[in-house]
Amino acid sequence: ETGVTQTPRHLVMGMTNKKSLKCEQHLGHNAMYWYKQSAKKPLELMFVYSLEERVENNSVPSRFSPECPNSSHLFLHLHTLQPEDSALYLCASSQDSGNEQFFGPGTRLTVL
Amino acid sequence: LAKTTQPISMDSYEGQEVNITCSHNNIATNDYITWYQQFPSQGPRFIIQGYKTKVTNEVASLFIPADRKSSTLSLPRVSLSDTAVYYCLVDSGYSSASKIIFGSGTRLSIRP
Numbered sequence: 001e002t003g004v005t006q007t008p009r010h011l012v013m014g015m016t017n018k019k020s021l022k023c024e025q026h027l028g029h030n031a032m033y034w035y036k037q038s039a040k041k042p043l044e045l046m047f048v049y050s051l052e053e054r055v056e057n058n059s060v061p062s063r064f065s066p067e068c069p070n071s072s073h074l075f076l077h078l079h080t081l082q083p084e085d086s087a088l089y090l091c092a093s094s095q096d097s098g099n100e101q102f103f104g105p106g107t108r109l110t111v112l
Numbered sequence: 113l114a115k116t117t118q119p120i121s122m123d124s125y126e127g128q129e130v131n132i133t134c135s136h137n138n139i140a141t142n143d144y145i146t147w148y149q150q151f152p153s154q155g156p157r158f159i160i161q162g163y164k165t166k167v168t169n170e171v172a173s174l175f176i177p178a179d180r181k182s183s184t185l186s187l188p189r190v191s192l193s194d195t196a197v198y199y200c201l202v203d204s205g206y207s208s209a210s211k212i213i214f215g216s217g218t219r220l221s222i223r224p
Contacts, residue, residue, distance in 0.1 A: 002155070035214075043156070043199070043214035090155045100146070103155025 003027040004104035006091050012110045013081065021076040021107050023091030032074040033101065034066060035090040043090070049074060050096075081111045116200045116215040123221045130187045132218050134200030137181045142204040145176060145183045150197045150217070159198075160185070195222045 004025045013019050025032065034046040048056040049068040063085075065077040074091055088108055092101040117135040124130045136145065144163050148156035160167055162174040162183070173186040187194060197217040 002157070004155075042216050045213075088153070092155065100158040100161065101148075101156075103157065106153070106155055108153070 002102045002104065004091060004093055004102050006089075006104035006107050008107060009105065010108045010110075012112065013078070014112050015081060015083070017081075018077070018079040020078065021089055021091075021109075023074040023076075023104055025072055025074075025091075025093040025102070025104075027093060027095075027102060029093035029095045029102070030071050031094045031096055031099075032068060032071075033092040033094075034074065034076050035092065035103075037088040037090060037106070039087075046076075078109075081109075083111050085109065086111045115213060116202055118198075118200055118215055118218045120216065121219040121221070123223065124190055125223050126191055127189055130190050130194070130220065130222075132185045132187075132198055132200075132220065133182055134185070134215075135182045136200070136202045139180050139202055140204060143180075143202045144204070145174065145180075146201045146203060147172070147174065147183075147185045148199045148201065148214075150199065156199060156214075190220075190222050192222050192224065194220065196220060 007022045011019060030051050032049045036044045036046055046060045047066045052068050052071055063080050067075040086109055088106045090106045091104040094101045144161055146161040147159040149159050150156040160169055160172050160174045162176050164176050167174045175184040197219050199214050199217040201214055
């Protein structure tokens with residue numbers, strides 16, 4: 001256990017559905033991240049939050065919408081996704097950005 | 113951008129020392145070098161971080177030459193459980209998504 005939890009662990013959704021991924025960290029960290037990992041591709045950083053403020057949006061399509069209501073929780077809202085968005089979505093946290101990141105187990109997303 | 117280059121895969125045997133080298137020719141003065149380990153269907157896990165010369169912890173050693181354009185992760189006496197993907201990451205510690213780049217990683221396979 002890394003102190004970072006993600007729910008759900010698996011999600012199957014249609015292209016017209018709206019769903020949300022949840023991440024929670026119990027480490028007292030102040031930076032949180034969303035990553036996408038597609039099959040046989042490098043980890044791609046999507047969003048960075050520091051002190052609950054989004055500090056970077058790494059050219060991610062608007063069908064992905066992050067939300068950070070407090071320093072312990074991070075959401076990724078999904079709508080009108082495409083099949084190519086199927087991937088493992090990983091959440092991470094760190095004490096200040098750039099330090100050692102603690103990753104959650106990920107959500108395996110399949111878009112039909 | 114300090115992009116990293118690693119071998120795609122490596123094979124070794126139990127009990128051997130494994131050295132994985134990462135090239136980062138464009139590393140900036142403020143960048144640290146961090147290595148992560150990832151098992152299938154799990155999030156990456158921090159192994160070690162360094163800035164220059166040598167860093168050692170209970171898991172691995174990290175060797176960084178004076179020019180810092182490369183680094184070598186050394187795993188002593190590997191076991192079957194060390195079979196994983198190893199990522200080299202160069203990050204300045206600033207909250208910039210464009211600076212946090214995971215490369216393709218090195219897929220390490222350990223044989224009995």
